[in-house]
Amino acid sequence: MKTQYYLDYNATTPVDPRVVERMIPFFSERFHNPSSFYHQAGEVMEELDAARVELARLAGANADELFFCGNGTESDNLAIFGTMLQDKKGHLITSAIEHAAVLNSCRQLQKDGYDLTILPVDGHGFVDPDDLRKAMRKDTRLVSIMWANNEIGSIQPVAELARIAHEHGALFHSDAVQAMGKIPVDVQSADVDFLSLSAHKMYGPKGLGLLFKRRGLHLRPLVFGGGHEKGLRPGTENTAAIVGAGEAARLVSTHMREETERVRLWRDDLQTRIEEKIPDILINGDREPRLPNTLNISIRHIEGESILALLETHGLALSSGSACSSKSLDPSHVLLALGRSHEDAHGSLRISLGRFTRREDLDHLMTHLPSTAERLRMISPFWQNRES
Amino acid sequence: MKTQYYLDYNATTPVDPRVVERMIPFFSERFHNPSSFYHQAGEVMEELDAARVELARLAGANADELFFCGNGTESDNLAIFGTMLQDKKGHLITSAIEHAAVLNSCRQLQKDGYDLTILPVDGHGFVDPDDLRKAMRKDTRLVSIMWANNEIGSIQPVAELARIAHEHGALFHSDAVQAMGKIPVDVQSADVDFLSLSAHKMYGPKGLGLLFKRRGLHLRPLVFGGGHEKGLRPGTENTAAIVGAGEAARLVSTHMREETERVRLWRDDLQTRIEEKIPDILINGDREPRLPNTLNISIRHIEGESILALLETHGLALSSGSACSSKSLDPSHVLLALGRSHEDAHGSLRISLGRFTRREDLDHLMTHLPSTAERLRMISPFWQNRES
Amino acid sequence: MLYSKKVMEQFQKTEDYGRIENADGIGKVGNARCGDVMWIYLKIDNGIITDAKYETFGCVAAIATSSMAMKMIKGRRVEEALEVSNKAVTEALDGLPPEKMHCSVLAEEGIKAAIEDYLNKRST
């Protein structure tokens, strides 16, 4: 049994073969430690610089504002702890639908004695700027609100939120791990202070995070050692991955617009077909602006894992909620934040498209999703009740 | 100009082509997020588990005691901060010749209000267990002393040091980044509590660190997020790199003994030839036990970078001190700790051999090193003085 | 994949789902908050379970254990059915992942609740 139908691009993307090709020489041939003295080392360092330029350009940043780290999670933590730990106390604000990388960092800070406000979202997954305005305090040091949500795809009014943070003298961080590569992300026009990215969500390799840090701002490192990444994140550079991420950025700049348009059409079409074929469903995050590739539905009265399992027997790979919570027993905190019942939150399905998605992936899903829903509803106590 | 003669294995190793081969499928084909639900994801997770078993076996550990992180530096930091931050204060002990990853973590803790003792080493680069015994205090929580030094190769009496730490109720961490793959490293017989490794020093990829944490011990994570690595180091797993590191471990178990013997013979031979051909040199770390692949010399009265630069014109790649300090202006803190003068510390050359070293690399070095030394000595005010 | 072959088989091929009209005992356990709800219907004749059906909202493990449990109690005497433990159900499925063990408990509880309901009804 091979899953040939991948509809889980928000969990991770395949590394684009052009990226792999660029990476390969950096394993066994151009393997040198870029900090070494000899010219090959210097040449590897130049490749890292070139990748940094490419990635910075994609985010509208300067190359010297971009730092490499271990993954998206570390990048989020670096911005959040790096800001807050400069003082023994202080207030920070985030939203209820952040990724665990942000939410759990903030919660840890709260345990450590900092003050935390978690802003709610409306039924469509948007933070209300007025809520942020009201939550701002004199001692608010950081506001961290994601650019786009990984489960439902809602896109926050980042520029407006950043402005409010700045008006009150706080810094603004945004987790753009899911946004980058799917929609334009520009740190200048949005005026964010810190931005987090992860290469494996944009057709680059896993295990490489990126942090944008605006010039002149200071962060306390999480890790201490040699002087790599200007001391912000020491350790021998992950050369192959960095070069790969640079190539991934180049591919995004070249192809994103066209990919996005295609994917959006297909996603919208898919949503219509699902709504036609399956009664009593909810679209989670049904309002624009949302990521063009993401569709999150609750098929009411049945449970997500069961849906995934039946779909998998037909070679379909999808998620319920986020990848990292698929195995956990808790319903999605994102859907609960939208006001969904526990039952509906447990029954959610995330369909996410990407660069290599084919029409037939979606057709195949439509061949099997309605019957899957029907079968599980036959088993469900809630569905039968609804009819009687 | 191509450098064809690589003698800098302590800076980094080329990724073994067999490792690269194992990694490649995990980029574009088996790219799945291991935490996802579908079977390919589960199969990737199984590959990670298999790699963990292989790496654990190499270190004499159980698979559930091994954790993946971003690099050797992070692994060191995780053990050190992870132990110390569980209390608001406390005492820790390290040695004067640690890598920056350990030294700077300890120094940061000192700045943050913890007490730090830095043990000296003798003229050959060994910590005296009696010094540790005397330094132990009631509130000593952690002793961190490296297994083998990256610049001079001296191997510490880890088992004895760990015993002393335990006798006084402290935990023991060892940075074995340079030891692993070159000499046997066994956490059981040495009875260490934490051990740090880095894949790129053992023919695996850059950007992957490993931490051994003895069962039942708790560490505070550096980074918070999803539940990956049992919450100790969250973020989507670096699948390709982990699988690669597993293969690298397999290759080490198979080939280390034979490699080590060959490399030791050549290194000893090289040392003899250098001593014969170049007058007035010092061997830094000249006593056993030392890493079989490492030779560190001070060619007196001339400076390291100049030596490297001239050798490089002949295609020879070596280091002066450690890779990450080659560009810095400070003399090696390791050589100063041995009691070397600033002048001699500035003039050090590290020759490190490895799996792919050929006899001709060493012959080529011997063709050019004596004339290089002679030429630079002709220029040096100190050499001329010595003669007059 | 998380699950054993037997679990997947039972999950995919389950037959004993649905309702029994005028059931002699009904047991409703679990709650949607935790993601698993199980309703058990029993037809009992002369102390023997002649039919057993389930309705389950829940994960693969919840559905598979429900299904397997029905198989294990059908045709059994009530007292025997009360002996069907979560351990027995789990073993019949070649095990469950640790984080899913609570589902097997649910099946045991569901059967017990349905039998209790039957006994209550009879005694009134």
Next chain:
Amino acid sequence: MLYSKKVMEQFQKTEDYGRIENADGIGKVGNARCGDVMWIYLKIDNGIITDAKYETFGCVAAIATSSMAMKMIKGRRVEEALEVSNKAVTEALDGLPPEKMHCSVLAEEGIKAAIEDYLNKRST
């Protein structure tokens, strides 16, 4: 590689190293602690630098700047040599990496010290 072609050339092909016996001025600057020591020897005839040599313990930049500085002052009048700035030496080498700029300062200081020594000797 860190360095410009000119730096490497000057470093590899340097000729004006060594000592001048009975030099008219000697300047000794730098110290081993910082990794760079430069000794400058001048032969001065009628206010004109007829020969200049250096001895340097130090990095590529230190040797290259010493060497270039010798070229730039040989045949010059003493007053002209005093005008040879570290900036001029650096420029003649097509620049130095920022962390190596202090080496060019050393060359300037070395020349000044040697000329001072010459002037001192003459005045006594």
